[in-house]
Each structure stands twice: as structure tokens, then as C-alpha cells.
Amino acid sequence: MKDKLVIIPTYNERENVADIISAILNLPGEFELLIIDDASPDGTADIIRDLQKDYPNRLHLISREGKLGLGTAYITGFKYALEHQYTYIFEMDADFSHNPQDLVKLYEACAEEGNDMAIGSRYINGVNVVNWPMGRVLMSYFASKYVRFITGMEIQDTTAGFKCYHRRVLECINLDNIKFIGYAFQIEMKFTAWLHGFKIKEVPIIFTDRTRGSSKMSSGIFKEAVFGVISMKINSLFNRYQAIPNQT
Numbered sequence: 116m117k118d119k120l121v122i123i124p125t126y127n128e129r130e131n132v133a134d135i136i137s138a139i140l141n142l143p144g145e146f147e148l149l150i151i152d153d154a155s156p157d158g159t160a161d162i163i164r165d166l167q168k169d170y171p172n173r174l175h176l177i178s179r180e181g182k183l184g185l186g187t188a189y190i191t192g193f194k195y196a197l198e199h200q201y202t203y204i205f206e207m208d209a210d211f212s213h214n215p216q217d218l219v220k221l222y223e224a225c226a227e228e229g230n231d232m233a234i235g236s237r238y239i240n241g242v243n244v245v246n247w248p249m250g251r252v253l254m255s256y257f258a259s260k261y262v263r264f265i266t267g268m269e270i271q272d273t274t275a276g277f278k279c280y281h282r283r284v285l286e287c288i289n290l291d292n293i294k295f296i297g298y299a300f301q302i303e304m305k306f307t308a309w310l311h312g313f314k315i316k317e318v319p320i321i322f323t324d325r326t327r328g329s330s331k332m333s334s335g336i337f338k339e340a341v342f343g344v345i346s347m348k349i350n351s352l353f354n355r356y357q358a359i360p361n362q363t
């Protein structure tokens with residue numbers, strides 16, 4: 116069994132990708148990295164291919180044919196991680212909003228404290244977001260509250276995209292049932308893990324707005340989350356999120 120795989124989806128992250136690769140692959144603890152690039156027109160994948168020579172067997176790349184969305188990129192990554200027998204599987208952005216050093220904290224929360232899932236949370240001790248305009252901070256904060264209200268899940272940062280899963284969580288979730296693409300994807304994964312009774316810990320982190328490259332946030336992604344949460348809750352009442360029986 117291999118140990119840790121960090122999954123990063125990229126779309127036009129030329130300015131960030133080389134630095135994020137070296138920051139992660141130089142952490143203590145031999146993390147491996149899988150990048151899912153969606154044919155970024157800025158040549159992100161070429162930079163990754165070049166760097167693969169420097170990190171034999173530790174830097175993996177899946178190049179998809181076009182922009183298929185963050186949710187499906189992670190599903191592709193999760194399936195790869197399960198197939199290749201990794202135990203701890205991480206989600207993270209390429210743009211340094213998530214501090215690579217915090218991967219170690221997420222890992223410890225699962226590997227040493229026995230949690231099934233650790234979430235890098237912005238809203239544990241107040242609001243820990245740096246450089247976002249106030250409007251966006253408020254939107255994200257109240258979006259999290261809205262999701263808690265509709266779903267009833269006891270998670271403060273419901274849209275967070277910085278996480279560590281023990282593989283048993285991903286094995287239990289029917290990944291082909293996860294349909295959302297943007298923030299709603301992040302909510303849906305947490306909601307499903309919570310429904311299945313997994314032990315979830317929120318680890319406080321400081322989230323910093325990207326300084327390089329541009330955001331892929333869109334109003335479509337926002338709408339998907341607002342309405343998606345309601346349909347997700349209704350579907351759960353009809354048992355749509357049934358766990359896959361334990362295969363071990």
C-alpha cells in the first residue's frame with residue numbers, strides 16, 4: 116500500500132504550477148502528487164511533463180481533453196488513487212490559497228488522531244481568509260451557514276477544498292453518483308461522508324487569495340451550489356447516497 120497522494124486539478128495555472136509542485140514534493144514525509152490538467156491553453160501540462168524527470172515516480176499527470184470541471188477532475192483523481200493503492204488522499208488548489216505546509220497537519224489529523232477525513236477549515240477560530248474582498252468573504256461565510264442549515268451537517272467550512280481522506284471514505288462513496296462540478300462538489304463529498312458516519316475533523320488553516328493566475332469561479336458554479344444543496348438534501352431522503360458495502 117502506498118501512503119500519500121495529493122490531487123490538484125489545474126486549468127491555466129502556468130504561473131503557479133512549478134512552485135506548487137516543488138513546495139509539495141519537498142515536504143517531509145514523501146508526498147506524491149497527481150495533477151489533473153484539462154488541456155490548459157497556457158501550456159500548464161508541458162511544464163509538468165518537464166518536471167516529471169526531476170521527481171521520478173512521484174509526480175503524476177492525467178491530461179484530459181478539455182475543460183471538464185473541478186468535480187470530475189477529482190473523481191478521476193480519486194479513482195486513480197484507489198486503483199494505485201494510496202491510503203491518504205488529499206484535495207488541494209494549485210494557486211497557493213492552501214498552504215502546502217498544512218498538508219502535514221491534515222495528514223496527522225487522519226494518520227495519528229484516527230479521523231477518517233480532515234478538512235482545512237477557514238471558519239474554526241473566526242474567519243481566516245486573507246486578501247479576499249469583503250463581499251466574497253461574507254458570501255463564502257454565509258454560504259457555509261446556509262449549507263449547514265439545509266443539510267444539518269456539523270461542519271463549519273462546508274465549501275472547503277483542502278482535505279485529506281482516508282481511502283476507506285472514498286471506497287465507501289459511490290463516486291459515479293457524485294454529479295456536481297464546482298463548490299457544490301465540495302459540499303456533496305462532505306455531506307456524503309457525514310451521512311455515512313465517518314469521523315471528520317476540521318483543522319484551522321489560513322486561506323490566502325491567489326496572487327498569480329486567474330480565478331475560474333463563475334455564476335454557474337455559484338448557482339449550482341445554491342440549488343444543488345436543496346436537491347442533494349431531497350435526494351438523501353430518498354436514499355440516493357447509499358454507501359458501497361465494505362469490500363475488505
Ligand SMILES: Nc1nc2c(ncn2[C@@H]2O[C@H](COP(=O)(O)OP(=O)(O)OP(=O)(O)O)[C@@H](O)[C@H]2O)c(=O)[nH]1
Binds near residue numbers: 124208
Ligand atoms: N482540471 C481542472 N481544474 C480546474 C477547473 N476549474 C478550476 N480548476 C482548478 O481548480 C482549482 C480551484 O480553482 P480556482 O480558480 O482557484 O477557484 P477558486 O479558488 O474558487 O477561485 P479563486 O479563489 O478566485 O482563485 C485551481 O487549481 C484551478 O486551476 C477545471 O475545469 N478543470
Ligand SMILES: [Mg+2]
Binds near residue numbers: 208210212325
Ligand atoms: Mg483559488
